[in-house]
Amino acid sequence: MKTANTLTIDGLKITIEGEKNLLEVIRKAHIDIPTFCYHSELSIYGACRLCMVDVSGRGVVPSCSTPPEAGMEIQTSTGQIRSLRKMIIELLLANHEQSCTTCQKNTSCKLQELANRFGVTKVRFKKAAAARPLDNSSPSITRDPNKCILCGDCVRMCREEQSVGAIDFAFRGSNVTVAPSFGKGLSEVECVNCGQCARVCPTGALTPKSDVAETWKALEDKSKYVIVQIAPAVRVAIGEHFGLEPGTIATGQAVAALKRLGFKKVFDTSFTADLTIMEEGTEFLKRLEKKEKLPIFTSCCPGWVKFAEQYYPELNDNLSSCRSPQQMFGSLAKELLPEKYGIKKEDLVIVSVMPCTAKKYEAAQEKFAVNGIKDIDIVLTTQEFARMIEEAGLQFNSLTPESFDLPFGFKTGAGIIFGNSGGVSEAVLRFVNEKVCGKKNTGNYDFLQVRGLEGIKETSISTPAGTLKLAVASGLKNARTLVESMKRKEVHYDIVEIMACPGGCIGGAGQPVYYKPEVKEKRAKGLYDNDKMLELHSSQDNPYIKELYKDNFGEAGSRKAHRFLHTHYASCKRTHSGEISILKGNSVNKLEVTVCFGTSCFLKGSQSILKGLVDHIKLSGLEDKVEVKATFCFEKCNSGPNARIGRKLLEKCTIGLAVETLMDEIKILKECASV
Amino acid sequence: MTNRNHRKFEEVCRILEKNGNDPARLIPVLQQVQEVYRYLPEEIMSFVATSLNISPAKVFGVATFFSHFTLKPKGKYIIRVCDGTACHVKTSTGILDALYKKLSLSEKINTTPDMLFTIETVSCLGACGLAPAVVINERVYGQMTPEKTSEVLDGIIKTEEKQKEAVNA
Ligand code: SF4
Ligand code: SF4
Ligand code: FES
Ligand code: FES
Numbered sequence: 001m002k003t004a005n006t007l008t009i010d011g012l013k014i015t016i017e018g019e020k021n022l023l024e025v026i027r028k029a030h031i032d033i034p035t036f037c038y039h040s041e042l043s044i045y046g047a048c049r050l051c052m053v054d055v056s057g058r059g060v061v062p063s064c065s066t067p068p069e070a071g072m073e074i075q076t077s078t079g080q081i082r083s084l085r086k087m088i089i090e091l092l093l094a095n096h097e098q099s100c101t102t103c104q105k106n107t108s109c110k111l112q113e114l115a116n117r118f119g120v121t122k123v124r125f126k127k128a129a130a131a132r133p134l135d136n137s138s139p140s141i142t143r144d145p146n147k148c149i150l151c152g153d154c155v156r157m158c159r160e161e162q163s164v165g166a167i168d169f170a171f172r173g174s175n176v177t178v179a180p181s182f183g184k185g186l187s188e189v190e191c192v193n194c195g196q197c198a199r200v201c202p203t204g205a206l207t208p209k210s211d212v213a214e215t216w217k218a219l220e221d222k223s224k225y226v227i228v229q230i231a232p233a234v235r236v237a238i239g240e241h242f243g244l245e246p247g248t249i250a251t252g253q254a255v256a257a258l259k260r261l262g263f264k265k266v267f268d269t270s271f272t273a274d275l276t277i278m279e280e281g282t283e284f285l286k287r288l289e290k291k292e293k294l295p296i297f298t299s300c301c302p303g304w305v306k307f308a309e310q311y312y313p314e315l316n317d318n319l320s321s322c323r324s325p326q327q328m329f330g331s332l333a334k335e336l337l338p339e340k341y342g343i344k345k346e347d348l349v350i351v352s353v354m355p356c357t358a359k360k361y362e363a364a365q366e367k368f369a370v371n372g373i374k375d376i377d378i379v380l381t382t383q384e385f386a387r388m389i390e391e392a393g394l395q396f397n398s399l400t401p402e403s404f405d406l407p408f409g410f411k412t413g414a415g416i417i418f419g420n421s422g423g424v425s426e427a428v429l430r431f432v433n434e435k436v437c438g439k440k441n442t443g444n445y446d447f448l449q450v451r452g453l454e455g456i457k458e459t460s461i462s463t464p465a466g467t468l469k470l471a472v473a474s475g476l477k478n479a480r481t482l483v484e485s486m487k488r489k490e491v492h493y494d495i496v497e498i499m500a501c502p503g504g505c506i507g508g509a510g511q512p513v514y515y516k517p518e519v520k521e522k523r524a525k526g527l528y529d530n531d532k533m534l535e536l537h538s539s540q541d542n543p544y545i546k547e548l549y550k551d552n553f554g555e556a557g558s559r560k561a562h563r564f565l566h567t568h569y570a571s572c573k574r575t576h577s578g579e580i581s582i583l584k585g586n587s588v589n590k591l592e593v594t595v596c597f598g599t600s601c602f603l604k605g606s607q608s609i610l611k612g613l614v615d616h617i618k619l620s621g622l623e624d625k626v627e628v629k630a631t632f633c634f635e636k637c638n639s640g641p642n643a644r645i646g647r648k649l650l651e652k653c654t655i656g657l658a659v660e661t662l663m664d665e666i667k668i669l670k671e672c673a674s675v
Numbered sequence: 676m677t678n679r680n681h682r683k684f685e686e687v688c689r690i691l692e693k694n695g696n697d698p699a700r701l702i703p704v705l706q707q708v709q710e711v712y713r714y715l716p717e718e719i720m721s722f723v724a725t726s727l728n729i730s731p732a733k734v735f736g737v738a739t740f741f742s743h744f745t746l747k748p749k750g751k752y753i754i755r756v757c758d759g760t761a762c763h764v765k766t767s768t769g770i771l772d773a774l775y776k777k778l779s780l781s782e783k784i785n786t787t788p789d790m791l792f793t794i795e796t797v798s799c800l801g802a803c804g805l806a807p808a809v810v811i812n813e814r815v816y817g818q819m820t821p822e823k824t825s826e827v828l829d830g831i832i833k834t835e836e837k838q839k840e841a842v843n844a
Binding site: 167168169577580597614 | 680681684688716717718719720721722724725726728729730731732733734735736739740741742
């Protein structure tokens with residue numbers, strides 16, 4: 001009997017349950033159709049043609065872009081299809097640099113996997129494309145265009161999920177490549193280092209930059225004292241690399257592995273996550289009391305921070321001034337540990353193990369170094385940590401669990417759930433709720449409303465200080481949507497948590513490669529389970545945190561705490577492009593005028609300032625004496641529109657102010673010339 | 676000279692306005708901008724990206740996709756020497772070499788410093804009947820020899836010089 005919504009797949013009857021394409025229906029039948037360009041979270045591109053199936057009466061069609069229809073009869077693996085797939089893989093391999101054994105993606109590369117699966121043993125085609133240079137300008141991502149198969153996954157990820165669009169297809173024919181604008185390196189464009197492009201890249205064309213060699217070198221240097229911190233999200237994902245279920249809490253094995261690799265001390269970033277809550281919670285309560293700089297935006301995700309600095313400079317004051325847990329750890333450890341261990345500060349090397357590629361960028365920032373000594377020396381991703389374990393030949397699963405060192409190894413559950421989207425908010429609520437209610441959280445410390453993998457979540461809690469409204473976004477597209485609706489005043493919040501990676505740090509691009517959507521769910525559950533297993537659940541209860549304040553900082557938000565645990569933000573330009581010359585100015589002694597044409601100033605009317613200035617210059621016959629240029633972003637977007645006239649930087653510039661300053665400066669110039 | 680940059684820039688602003696700053700009109704915008712500058716300067720493309728509110732990578736992608744667009748400045752006169760089969764057989768390479776020599780150019784550096792000439796080779800101009808053919812801007816010259824090409828160039832150079840004198844006088 002044929003019902004209205006069934007179809008047959010390789011002879012099996014399958015019901016259509018609202019799937020948008022054949023591919024999803026076929027996967028439901030437990031048949032693994034190979035794909036390069038299909039990701040359930042991205043739009044359909046339909047370019048790789050690996051997902052072809054035979055639909056009777058229609059012939060071979062791409063299943064990812066064919067809607068299912070009742071009564072269809074589908075064959076997924078005919079001789080014709082198998083040989084087509086094999087040919088596609090062979091063609092891709094022909095143009096692909098074959099240095100598999102030394103590639104970052106070795107053993108997790110989809111191209112390699114499919115070549116094995118379809119028994120491609122030799123490649124009959126000759127290489128057509130010339131070798132292209134490697135882009136290792138970014139501290140976070142390495143781009144090797146020679147390994148790109150042009151599936152476009154990264155382009156769509158960056159544009160659709162992150163709303164950044166730092167990379168796109170460029171050139172045509174056999175020269176097609178995926179690249180940042182104008183042939184620049186990734187570090188010179190608006191890339192926020194989130195690494196999500198590398199997470200979906202099926203090959204080694206985009207990979208997290210590896211700092212493994214540098215770490216080995218430090219570990220082998222007898223004059224160095226190398227310690228390590230490990231982020232919450234790492235412990236529920238590292239096991240995947242060694243065949244454990246996603247979400248398995250492997251804290252003890254991870255600590256043991258780090259000790260065996262030679263790290264002198266192993267600490268927990270969750271400890272400084274607790275510290276972050278103390279500082280950020282206190283900061284929030286102060287702002288709430290003064291009714292200023294609200295909502296407070298979280299600042300622990302460096303991908304989000306760069307995104308905000310680039311696209312929403314007006315939010316600089318709203319970002320929490322707290323450093324991220326990684327950087328708080330670095331600053332704390334570099335200040336306190338040398339004395340404790342009787343070593344020189346420059347001999348203390350701090351390595352972080354993070355789920356994240358943007359943490360590499362964060363640690364490299366100048367503002368996180370004191371007298372040329374970086375707070376964090378090296379950042380490794382979970383993947384790199386796994387590779388080191390393998391290189392050392394450690395049998396991860398059979399390591400006897402060990403525990404963290406004290407004092408920076410003791411944490412509460414609040415510091416653990418930081419790794420999930422919504423975790424920071426929940427941890428803040430556990431702090432704030434207690435402070436404003438004036439009594440201990442007993443029994444129920446869970447705020448389930450902020451849990452889950454949805455892109456935007458919101459909730460409100462009523463407290464004696466009034467109702468607090470919270471929003472949580474993960475994925476930068478969602479962040480943009482949220483911020484835009486706040487700008488339009490459609491919504492209003494007191495606390496906003498943002499993570500650049502969908503799902504939060506557990507979905508970070510440094511985590512083991514995965515292709516199944518349920519992996520993130522399991523990792524998130526792992527962290528919440530871990531919270532339950534711990535003795536304490538609120539940061540303010542952490543005895544070592546209390547001790548830290550007693551011995552070092554006095555109280556949360558103190559002056560000293562600010563010096564070590566807080567930071568500042570500056571707007572930051574999106575791309576490094578040259579200037580547009582408007583008027584050349586022929587005399588030797590000419591006045592230089594630059595008007596900012598960066599997006600922010602442009603929107604605030606810098607074009608009319610430029611026009612006003614030039615009109616005035618022409619009217620007063622000063623064309624020879626002034627050189628006028630338009631440039632892209634002074635990195636002072638907040639106070640735009642900006643113009644520089646001679647030595648004067650004019651913020652919040654108007655035509656009147658610009659013209660007046662111009663005439664003053666010309667006068668000074670003339671006087672100088674006449675003496 | 677002083678005013679030329681400004682005129683061009685104002686022209687770009689007008690183009691953007693005329694197209695309503697509409698991201699869907701990126702291609703016509705680039706086309707019109709290229710008419711102004713005779714190529715697409717990087718800074719101007721950044722400006723176009725800002726005004727249309729699209730990512731610079733997208734603009735770069737479109738600008739490099741269509742062979743009609745060029746990202747390097749070209750001379751006022753673009754000399755296209757055909758190297759299609761018909762022209763090749765009739766020794767177009769001789770013409771090309773003579774041109775390179777006359778203008779001190781090469782395959783790599785193909786625009787004269789005074790921005791007057793750019794030499795390009797094309798595979799078939801569709802004028803095989805006239806082989807070997809040379810096209811200068813829009814005008815086709817058939818059955819060329821190195822000598823005849825050189826004469827045409829001398830003619831152009833002379834007109835240009837006269838124009839310059841007229842401006843200066
Ligand atoms: S790291 Fe993130 S922002 Fe940068 S190119 Fe990749 S997806 Fe885009
Ligand atoms: S870099 Fe990777 S994800 Fe991007 S198009 Fe190339 S192969 Fe696909
Ligand atoms: S997955 Fe369907 S065409 Fe690539
Ligand atoms: S756009 Fe950044 S300072 Fe003008």
